[in-house]
Amino acid sequence: MEKLTHKTMEDFAKSCGVSRPTLSKFFDDPTSVKPATRALIEAALRASDYQPNLYARNLNRKRTRNIGILVPALTDPFYAEMVNRLELRLRDEGYWPIVISSHGLPELEVEAVSTMLSLKVAGAIAAPLGQKSDPRAFEKLTQNVPLVYFDTYIEGNTPFIGNNNHQSVATIVEYLCRSGEPPVYFDIPHVNHNSPERLASYIATMEASGHEHKVIKTIAPYTWDFERVGYEQMDAMLKAGKLSFKTILCANDRLAFGVMAAAFAHGLKIGRKKGDDLRIAAHDDHPLSRYTCPPLTTMAQDFASMTASSVDTLLTLLGDTDAPVRMIASKVSLDGTLVMRQSA
Amino acid sequence: MEKLTHKTMEDFAKSCGVSRPTLSKFFDDPTSVKPATRALIEAALRASDYQPNLYARNLNRKRTRNIGILVPALTDPFYAEMVNRLELRLRDEGYWPIVISSHGLPELEVEAVSTMLSLKVAGAIAAPLGQKSDPRAFEKLTQNVPLVYFDTYIEGNTPFIGNNNHQSVATIVEYLCRSGEPPVYFDIPHVNHNSPERLASYIATMEASGHEHKVIKTIAPYTWDFERVGYEQMDAMLKAGKLSFKTILCANDRLAFGVMAAAFAHGLKIGRKKGDDLRIAAHDDHPLSRYTCPPLTTMAQDFASMTASSVDTLLTLLGDTDAPVRMIASKVSLDGTLVMRQSA
Structure with a gap:
């Protein structure tokens, strides 16, 4: 069966049998419309090739599809590799990652958190500096958006995925x-x-x-x-x-x-x-x-699992998965694997 | 002489002898107010310690204080070093850098350009993939915001700072x-x-x-x-x-x-x-x-000059310096320095 073609939002709304404002509400937050209406729109989306203009939509949303990734340094090959993997996975999930480095400096880390908030990110995945971090900055971040720590954490209830x-x-x-x-x-x-x-x-x-x-x-x-x-x-x-x-x-x-x-x-x-x-x-x-x-x-270190767990946990916090938030483990510890090469 | 203290925008506007909306217009775009008014406000700014709330302001502006930095890969130590330097310099200039990597993939580069535009960046500094880049994406970018290339460029009139x-x-x-x-x-x-x-x-x-x-x-x-x-x-x-x-x-x-x-x-x-x-x-x-x-x-490679020239050129395009835009060189070629170590 060929998929139906819809060019504009009005067009698509009409074919779903809902109003344009209702459709708009659905795209902003699928849970904000009645369950029956949501089912109707989701079925219509599956049967058509309609692609909402997400860029335009995001500009009007309270939250964007952007996810902030914060690390101490991009010149550190460990973090460069993690950022690389996190970015690719987040893109696969339909999010747009934004990377910010704190350059190993507490004052730039505080600024980085402010920048993420000012960009209205939907969520954040962060490796905080640790010892020198200002916990108040991260407290403010968690109060505003879902946050997951990897590699390092600040004391509290925020989920953390790290090395054992x-x-x-x-x-x-x-x-x-x-x-x-x-x-x-x-x-x-x-x-x-x-x-x-x-x-x-x-x-x-x-x-x-x-x-x-x-x-x-x-x-x-x-x-x-x-x-x-x-x-x-x-x-x-x-x-x-x-x-x-x-x-x-x-x-x-x-x-x-x-x-x-x-x-x-x-x-x-x-x-x-x-x-x-x-x-x-x-x-x-x-x-x-x-x-x-x-x-x-x-x-x-288990780069693959660290990436997968960090993103999966964030998606759950964002309500993008079927897993209930209460099932999120507060601390995940990943085992390492011995790689024997010639140096020892 | 001690600097004058002003807590609110009203407070500061009053001391300048301008209205609050005029002051607001000035902060959005200093060239949008009359030259005499601009001079008045700038003199008052120098004489006081007033700090406008830029976060709040940016949310209301057409353009943010964010600058996009686009590179082919963050796991490449050359780009990691350049990103590191560009970020620090941009922060010094009062901008907030946002780093996006294209992971060496043309389709992700196109997406990265769209992301920067959706974030309403004030300008961008990019090392495009080059051979595999989609020139249309960069054409769209240059039509919307000031852009400077470093390390690599796409044919056209966009300023480029590279290695000789x-x-x-x-x-x-x-x-x-x-x-x-x-x-x-x-x-x-x-x-x-x-x-x-x-x-x-x-x-x-x-x-x-x-x-x-x-x-x-x-x-x-x-x-x-x-x-x-x-x-x-x-x-x-x-x-x-x-x-x-x-x-x-x-x-x-x-x-x-x-x-x-x-x-x-x-x-x-x-x-x-x-x-x-x-x-x-x-x-x-x-x-x-x-x-x-x-x-x-x-x-x-001359990392320091590449950073300085890229940012200086962008600031000129943004109207943040006294240098006229017509003075910008379209191509800057930086000499390298021989570093003799033990391998050869």
């Missing part, structure tokens, strides 16, 4: 212990809850396996420039003398990039082969980690 | 020739005008210096996944036998990441020292290029 740092760090620590010398842990500035959680899991796993833990504490002040932190601190350690260990677990891949570059500059051979000087492993598996020399052994 | 590929590639080819074996050129898929320009400059420079040119043509179809392209093609070449050359110039840093990883996997030593197997150089100096093993010798 307990599981992921334990897995890679156990792998390193059983395949060679137990690792020392290279920490990063504690910008959010992930870094202390990873550190705690390292210590707990080492103790449980009867090994002494050894932590290279970060000497950097608050910063998101992890490659530089890793390079400078590793370089300083190597200049000060020979290392007393042969295996390093870095708090994330970005730190490992810097640590590897400094080790290479000092002539150390990184790898898991006999004769190599140093094993280096990390956490995240961001998109460039397979291209380091040697390729980086790391715990892959 | 002729100068930059010639510089690094000459450096490689005078410091060792003349380079072969590793090409990428020609996604936009930069890749054929760089290739042409390589060939011309080699010919001018009396060397034979040798190009490793890309076998990949249209893609923006340059690290993968470099890895797979280099890996295939090394599996097929020994290389007949010792110096490679890659079309960009992302390609070099893949080429270096494949060379490393085959046990080749990259570097410019005696005994090293292969020199690898590239183009762009994106933020991670200093952390490869060894650090990548490359032509640094």
Whole structure:
């Protein structure tokens, strides 16, 4: 059966047997018309090729079809990859993602939240800065639009989808212990809850396996420039003398990039082969980690599930799915997967 | 002299000696009031600490204070760095940047342009896909808002700020020739005008210096996944036998990441020292290029000037500067700088 053709809204309204204002009301909010009327319009939509002009409509709506995506930095390959996936999925769902970065700065994060509100986004998916975030900005955001956190969260009842740092760090620590010398842990500035959680899991796993833990504490002040932190601190350690260990677990891949570059500059051979000087492993598996020399052994975060859960949860909050809002889990913890490459 | 304090718009209008509607008109568009009135208000603004509520104002304006930034991919460290700089500069100028990526896909680029228009952005700064872009989408954009291209452009009169590929590639080819074996050129898929320009400059420079040119043509179809392209093609070449050359110039840093990883996997030593197997150089100096093993010798694009020129040009088009629109150059070409590191 060929689909019916309707060019204008009047045209389509007439064929549904409803008035144009009723049709308009339906497009603004399908639940605002009587159930029977809604069923009538939805059946007619399925039987025709009518495409409402959503751009024009959005301009007249209280809420747009835009979804704000807020991250600490787009130059961070982990967030770049997540933003990439979130954008594609949201577009598939008929939303228009808008990306805003806070550049690692609390004052720009507050501004970013205001910008999203001024753009009248329908909802938001955010990885807040964490430790330095102003909770009042996010409180205001949640009071106005549905919000889902990923990777990091601000205390409260907002749904959160993050990595299970307990599981992921334990897995890679156990792998390193059983395949060679137990690792020392290279920490990063504690910008959010992930870094202390990873550190705690390292210590707990080492103790449980009867090994002494050894932590290279970060000497950097608050910063998101992890490659530089890793390079400078590793370089300083190597200049000060020979290392007393042969295996390093870095708090994330970005730190490992810097640590590897400094080790290479000092002539150390990184790898898991006999004769190599140093094993280096990390956490995240961001998109460039397979291209380091040697390729980086790391715990892959579950990018696919983090994207799917974040968007599914937001769609439920927006009333776009059949799932009831009360079924939303307040915290979702995703397990990581060990990716064995040549660096450790 | 202490600045005068005004809390409300009425309050401030009264102190200027103008009506509230006139003041409102001025904030919407300073050119819409009489020059004398404008001068009066501007003098009063300088003498007081009055801050109009821009969020509230924008909601009532035809145009917002938002500027759209469109790039092919946020997972590309070159664009991530440019977006980062453009955002910070635009915020400094009192605008709110909105970032949209086209994910390397022409249909999403068309959608991105529509999204910017639906958000009523005041202007846009775009790096279009290039070869695969739909020119009609950008024509529509230029008809509606001031637009500036950076890195890549669509034919027409829109201002463009890009890299001087002729100068930059010639510089690094000459450096490689005078410091060792003349380079072969590793090409990428020609996604936009930069890749054929760089290739042409390589060939011309080699010919001018009396060397034979040798190009490793890309076998990949249209893609923006340059690290993968470099890895797979280099890996295939090394599996097929020994290389007949010792110096490679890659079309960009992302390609070099893949080429270096494949060379490393085959046990080749990259570097410019005696005994090293292969020199690898590239183009762009994106933020991670200093952390490869060894650090990548490359032509640094002038990120700072590209950002400054793009934003300055847009501000002029928006009437935010004293420079007349007719003084805007239609094409600005920025020279690159040789960054010598250990890879070549």
